[in-house]
Amino acid sequence: MTTTAATPAAVPAEGRPRRTGWYPLRVSRTEPVGDRATAITLDLPDRLAETFAHRPGQHVLVRSHQAGRELRRSYSVCLPPGERRGLRLVVKYLGPGGFAEYATTALAVGDLLEVSPPTGHFTLVEEAGAHHVLIGGGSGVTPLLSIAAAALRADPGCRVSLVCANRSARSVLLADELSDLKDAHVGRFSVLHVLSREARESDLLSGRIDGARLPALLALLGVEPGDRAQYYLCGPLGLVELARDSLERWGADPARVRFELFSTTGASASASAAPGPARQPPPAGRTGGVLVSARLDGRTSTVELRPEDRVVLDALLRVRPETPYSCRDGLCGSCRARVLLGAVTMDRQYALDAAELAAGYTLACRAGPASDRIDLDFDA
Incomplete structure (x- = not known):
């Protein structure tokens, strides 16, 4: 998971919760929330409430030791829209051998996970009356749901629009919670589900999101380049790159576009990790002593x-x-x-x-x- 276009956090003050450290937390509930995806609720003692207080969109690090191996991964804190306190993570099975396989196939109520306090800068921008436009794919919906719920709750004058890309309706994570949030904020929260491998009632909502389709989707949501909306992109690299580039060509202010990556899946062959200088070999004689x-x-x-x-x-x-x-x-x-x-x-x-x-x-x-x-x- 990675975040950009964010404001650096302040230096922790004396007595404030630490950014690091591992805390054993017990699993209190597990439930399916999509195809091969599980929502894991962790019991959070009162003494750790401040340590794990988070801003919508932040993530935690999770680790577990299985068969002599340390399994480690970062996950967004994704509470049900009506809740403000607690710790729930949504884990999607990605393949054999990693933490996600253990979490979705073997983890049970009563088990312990080691969790590090929330961090990250992919969070809600507080701007009165703003139109928050969210574009996500797959697991990228987890921080976006938190951001959407927080914006709608905090600012009665704001609007939130979500474009959610998935392969099929079955693979949409947290579909019921998205629907409930929409029903609770009629006229303020709009959701478009775009399915790449399943036909929908509209051609615009069927197929992969590309540079031509995205502006049309935004127009359907009533978003115009001059609206000065706040944009939040989250998902695999391919989708985020495409959305970021399309928004820039379309006329969105790059300073109002934030993104977070969950994987490098979907990157184009010519895509470059950026920005940043290429790493050079260490200078001669500097293999140690630094x-x-x-x-x-x-x-x-x-x-x-x-x-x-x-x-x-x-x-x-x-x-x-x-x-x-x-x-x-x-x-x-x-x-x-x-x-x-x-x-x-x-x-x-x-x-x-x-x-x-x-x-x-x-x-x-x-x-x-x-x-x-x-x-x-x-x-x-």
Whole structure:
């Protein structure tokens, strides 16, 4: 999962909930919410209510140990629209061998999962009377549902429109909750389901979303380029790239477009992970001896990179095992930090936009050393 076009979070103040750490939470309920998808409700003790307080659209890291392996993944917090407190995650089976397989086939009420506190910047923009336009595919609907419910609840003058792309009606996640939210806000919440492998009553709603179809869908929802709507894109890379590029050509203000990725599925052969400089090999003689200092949850630690360390995250985990990360592929953005001193290089990454890179942010899972000393701030 990755997010861009967001405002950096403030440095945690003394006494505020930590960004990191693992908390064992017990599964209190599981229920199917779509084809091979399960909603997992976790029991949240009162003493952890503040720690797991979240903004609509944020996600948590989840880990479990199975057969000697650590399974780790990030998931959006997705409460039922009428609820404001608690912790529910929606997990879709993606294939054998990962956390999703365990969660959708073996996880049971009473089991424990280790969960890290909410993080992320893909959240509701508070703008009175705004038109919030959501475009999602597959599991991307989970943060969008939270954002939609929060916007409708907080601002009686706003409108929310959702374009939801899936293969078939059976594969739509949280379909009943979307329908209930629509019924509760008639005239303010509109939903268009576009199915790529199932014929619908309208040709516009049948097939894959492309550059020609998206503007027509927006027009059907009453969205015009000059409306200054707030746009939220979430799903696989292919859909997000297409929607982002189409919106820019259509005339939407890029500064009002936010996106979050759940996977690189659907990327075009020519698609480039961006923006960011290509990673270069470490300079000669700098395979070790580089000092990395990292501030995390108000505490600073220093470690020396070893020749076998591929990226700075490898070194940091030796001294700060709670350093946040999930995908290790520049996708989820969990290991986002600001470079205060020194320099790093990165190869492909999807989590940071041009403004964040210009402000000195990097991803520890993709950052290689480009100086003898590197100071990072995970609290920035």
